[in-house]
Amino acid sequence: MTFAEYAWLIPIFPLIAFVVVGFLGNRLFKNWEGGAPIAIGMTAISLVLSLAVAFEALTTGTGTPFIQSLEWIVVQGGEFAFTFNMGIYIDNLTALMLIVVSFVATLVVIYSLGYMHEEGEKKRRYYAVISLFISVMLGLVLASNFLQMFIFWELVGLCSYLLIGFWNTRPSAASAAKKAFLVTRIGDIMFMIGLFVLFVGFQGNLDFAYIFDNVDAFVGGNELLTFGTLMLFGGAVGKSAQFPLHDWLPDAMEGPTTVSALIHAATMVKAGVYLVARSYPVMVETPDTMLVIAFIGGFTAIFAATMALNNTNIKRVLAYSTISQLGYMFLALGAGGYIFAQQPEFNVGYAAGTFHLMNHAFFKALLFLSAGAVIHAVHTEDMRLMGGLSKKLKITSLVMLIGCLSIAGIPPFSGFWSKDLVLEAAFAGIEYNSLFILLYAFGLITAFMTAFYMFRLWFLTFSGEPRDKHAYEHAHEAPAVMWVPLALLAILAFGSGFAFLFGFESTLVPGLMDFHPHEAGPIDLLTAVFTNVLTYASIAAAVLGIGLAYMMYKKRAIDPARFTSGSVGKTLSNVLLARYGFTKGYDWIGLKVVYGTAKVVDFIDRRLIDGLINGISAGLIRSGNFLRRAQTGFVQSYAAVIVVGVSLIVILLFLVGGVI
């Protein structure tokens, strides 16, 4: 028997958890951690199953995906015949995502046991929704066609909405949740349009299998297809918080840190990347789209990184870095696809993107969760009130250091390998389009910035003198349920990169059209990497960044204030803190433009349209009152009217009668 046969069960278990905890658990789990055990158990089960399935897929990976689907809607007859399927589509990419999602998810739920302990009543809601999220996220990963993917895509959005607004009595949380939903909704609309294009273009079939095998069967020409893929990418932009739809993610930090770790770092925001990677066979047909993707990715990477430079909120910094890292992935995928269009041998981009996706999931989850541990300890997210915590939170500080090194891209930590690949892909693009010079530069600078702000974060938090004595006194190391997951993640954050040496690329790439992975052993790859000058460039960038951070926040050799003192510096840092005015811009559009038009419409409705109706009726009644006054009550006036009437009728008869 094969595990894949049972893959459809993977999303079911967490769903069961959701139903049980959410609807049956009312008083059942009052003093049972709000049903946490069930959530954990079910997630764990699906973890085991997905590991099995993934292992199977990766080892026996011949490149042909495992597909299993049942007809959801069948419409035939007339000129409209189409079928929507619900099913699972398992190839190596799916396997990768399965591992990432279910693994991180499991650790996060376990971690929550400690982190959410004080929440009391609300816990049940938390565990219910997070189980639902895990379920639908796994469903998204397993989806076998675009429509199904879109359905789960929307549902993860819902869960994100619910969890960002978990502390819904906080106005800030409520509005952040709304913002997240609306901004991603804009992306979703583009996604829908993309779906329409594909649906019509492929004669009502949205199955991956069909589309990937018959890309040429698309009706409507390449321009239309380009438009369609662009729209699909639009969806990704929304979900993965890319420029210009990035602004919801920092606000999303209003949710519990566990949620930020799971949804807004490790899994959901990856859906966009996954979408692009998934629809690669279609996308590569449209190099223009790929170029756009690469550019948006590259720009977002640096754009978001800048905002992380001077932010003092520990979670916000991580949020910006998430945006920036996602940019990396899009840069890689875009570049790879763009090059592929000209030279169908090139697969570094695709590998880099997906590889970085995996690594980032691990180290970013790690970073968030350790940040959570810190917050849990000092009950604040403001780094200005931290400092010197490494004495109190030994484990946390250690694992977080690993995370920082990893994201900064210091060999041999995992981040290094994937980021290096990303930059390589971007660089490779130069020979096809000079725009990639810029993008490569972006990538390099981003690497520098990343290293800088991550270590700025670390130093501010753990090193130096405690800046808030009171908080420091009460700070204490997280309980085992929290640090054990951290430790596990730390191991991965350190080690997951080595997958590269042991054939990540060659296992992942097959099945994607006619990619021909160059089979290579670890040694060759190692030499390949370390004989490449680019590698040293990126390492240098990282080291520089760390060094600067060290000088500024550890040694205090360079006073940070210097950068903000000058008028230029001041305005610059304010601009950064104001997120380049995007927040204001969104509010302005929402409140002034949209709400303004709404008010106008309302006015038209009440005054003009309804006014007309009421006016008519009022006029009729008034004329009635007027006419009745003619009825004076004097009989002779009636007689007079009669006589007049007779003469009028004579005249009328004469006029219309056509007599004589």
Added chain:
Amino acid sequence: MFENIPILSLLILFPLVGAIAAFMMGRSPKAAKYAALAFSAIPLALSTLLLTEFSLTGGFQFVEKYQWISFLGISFHLGVDGVSITMVFLSTLLVFLAILFSWDVEERLHQYMGLMLVLEVGVLGVFLSLDYFVFYIFWEVVLIPMYFLIAIWGGVNRAYASIKFFIYTHVASLAMLLGIFALFFTTAPLLQADGLIPADAIGTFDMLLIADVAGGLGEMLQIAIFGALFFGFIVKMPVVPFHTWLPDAHVQAPTAGSVLLAGLLLKMGSYGIIRICLPTLPEAAVDFQLIMAVIGVVAIIYGALACLAQSDLKKMVAYSSISHMGIVMLGIATLTQLGIAAAVFQMFAHGLITAVLFMVCGMFQHKAGTREIPMLGGLAPKVPILSTVMMMGFMASLGLPGMVGFLAEFMVFTSTYDAWGVWVLVPIATVALTAAYYLWAMQRSIFGELTTKIDTKHLHDAYWFETVPLAVLLGLIILFGVWPAFMLDLITPSIPMVWPLSGVI
């Protein structure tokens, strides 16, 4: 097994009997309540039976035909196809739940229940009849109970709202009547020529017979007739600018009244277009395509924007109905079979969803004493069930996948893209607007700090007779969202008959 049972007549008969019974029970209103519940449960059972017995093919089933007034060729002609059966099921369901939901009505209870059942009679008649004259009679019969429901159990401004509703829609119906007679007389010679009616007959009101020959009419005549009928229907739907009766009626009507008004009465309009305008006068429909599309899109956007500006929760929901019925209109306007099927499905979906929304509004009125969003806030912890239901309802209404509304909208927009390409951007943009006003409303009403403007000490969460209908509705919303095939398989086979011309784009 039901060949010899006049199941459709029974569908109409039972509520009628129940209504009379309820009116009689002035002595013991409580009994009237139970009687009404029973007599609305029977049709529900019957229609469910119908769903199971219905064979998944086009064409009319369970047809009954009795001569009524031979002088004018009027016959009591009933039948269901895929389009009407969904509506029939919806009607019986909503009336039953609405009666249950108004379990705590005290004032003139027996009359209230009686009127509910009369309303059911009218609505079912409209959805079942295949004779223009009978159709029109039921169409008008619906007005009376709704008028009383608003005028007697309505809000402060009920007098204005009720009479406005009555006259406004009555004018529209009369315009429709003109159209019907035009059809009646102009088709008579054609029918006689084909020997479908005796040569000495004045004509016939049989929809199917008329549909057979109406294509033979002159184009201008077709357009004129279509226009008259169409006007009658769009006022009922309603579409901008003939919609202003709707918000007033909704805001004033009692909760159950609003549920039925939005859930069923609005559907009568779109149903009329699908049942009468399209199959009978297809060429004219093609001429009207652009107009239909434009008013559909306008209704969608206009309604959504108006929602955003409302401070009264119920008024917002009322405008959202306008927006969503605009989607139905757009689906019809595509004049593709996919679009029309989607429109029907959207009608069904909207019926279920809007019922939930109006019940929620009613509960706010009932418990918090106000529906003004600025007065509310932070109620979620106080009334968890109500808040959950509200959120689910709103999510369903903004087209969240997994709920019934999503696929309907998706199919409509798909066919819109199919028909007009990227123009779909215009209507689909409102998907974001819709989300905006719903989420904003939730943020201000149930999230945030607890309001101090109203007394939240004694807020009572949903009672059983409120929870049960809502649970049923939400259950169905999710069921048909996860398993839409059930409904679509009923609907789609009938669509080619509704729209004989293949997709005109």
Added chain:
Amino acid sequence: MIPIEYFLALSGILFVIGALGVLTKRNAIVVLMSVELMLNAANINFVAFSSYYGNLNGAVFALIAIAIAAAEVAVGLAIIMNLYKTRDTISLDEINLLRW
């Protein structure tokens, strides 16, 4: 013999006089008399035409009309008297309880 036009002119004049009387006179009885005048104008027509055509329809009509007119006057006068009893006046510009 006298041409028919003369009779017509006479009846026309009578008719108009009667009409003016109905419109202008305030006394109910006078108004009633004016109505009679109009009726008689019609009767003159009948008789004149009757002789003009040489058939008797007109004459018969005239006779019946006279009879009816008499009855009408009787009823009318009775009603006016009743009015006088209840309202102490028979001038038409004082009775407008019923209006609007």
Added chain:
Amino acid sequence: MIEYGAIYPEIILILFAVAIPALHLLIKSSRALAGISLVGILASAGMVVYYMVGDYPAIIGDPSAPLIVFDALAAVFSLVFLSVALVVVLASARYVEKDRHLAEYYTLIMMSTAGMMLVASAQDLLTIYVGIEIASMATYALVAFRKKDKRGSEAAVKYVIVGGLSSALSLYGISLLYGITGTSSLAGINEVLAAQGVELTTLLALALLVAGFGFKIAIAPFHMWAPDVYEGAPTPVSAFLAAGSKKMGLVVMFKLFLVGLIAIQANWDVVLGIVAILTMTIGNVVALSQTNMKRMLAYSSVAQAGYMLMAIPLATVVGDYAITGGIFHIITHAFMKSGAFIVVAALAYVAIGESVADYKGLGKRAPFLAFSMAIFMFALAGIPPLSGFMSKVVLLSASVEAAEITQWMIWLGVALVLNSALSLYYYVRVIKYMYVEKGETEARIKVPIALTAAIAICMVATVALGLFFDPVLELCSEAARTLFPALG
């Protein structure tokens, strides 16, 4: 030897009418007298029905220019008048019991009914004129029946003066017509006019006749007496006027235009169309602002007269179908309107005012009265499936059918539609007061059985005619066809 079978129904009625005052010397009770007159009415009705099932009696007068022909038309209208009389008598049994001269009351009603029936069967302007005058004079007296009542006497004076004027106008018109054609028989007039062209005199005669008979129907601008008289008269009499004598005017119009003037070379149909629209519009618009029930009903019957008048111009195109509608509407309206008036009477009998506001909370106080009133109101407004709707619908359909040939006639239909929508406002207002508004008291109201019976009859008729009007429609169309001998 002349065969008088054609007027036996009238004769029966008149015999009873004459007998009642004599009997009054012996019998004092109003109810008994009412009973006797009911017998008389039923007997006459029986005669009519006997003629209808059997074959119609011989015509009176020379067949080429008949005086009286008792045909289907006459039969149908006779039945309408008789049933109105029946209902009114029934309603009056208690209503007038405290009055003096109550014997004369019944006499007058039956006399006037006889006059109307005569008109229904008359074929000659002479008989028409006689019939009208018989009917009118009786109603003059009826209006003034309550001698002590200020308003009553005022109403009577107005009625008699305007009535006299218009009878003078019509007589003069007839004389002119006679002068032009040399005959007073409708058929004869038609022949002559068809032969010779039209002069101004003809038009003048036409106008005078429209005015004279239009007064009876109360079509604008000859309607102004109606509200005052209806308001002032004893309510059953108002019912009698609105349901009875109005219809007499209409039957005269039918005969005059469709038998007498159909061949005339002037498009009087346009003029009648304009008058009809004017009438219904004025009636409805003014009714909007009326607060007195009887006055409101009066204006509503003005409007309804407009609907019925539509039939005549339409008939010039679609022939008997339009008249079928007209007659059907006349029948239904007879019941709806007399029913409504009698409800007012019944409430007045138990000292409830005539203002709409006095009807607050009736739904609780007098469920039956309120319900029947609601039925009548909805029927008048034309809400299906009540009879008022059905008859209006036939008229509407006639206009649509006519419009196929003569475009402008669609405007009659449109006017009908808009007007009935408009009328909904004031009809529904009554219902609102009765059911929606709360009354000061909840005390139940006790109404005499006779009144209840009368109302019940009207209500049953109003509902039944809406649901099963097939035979009635057949009857109407048979009656209508008699106006178009060409159709045979």
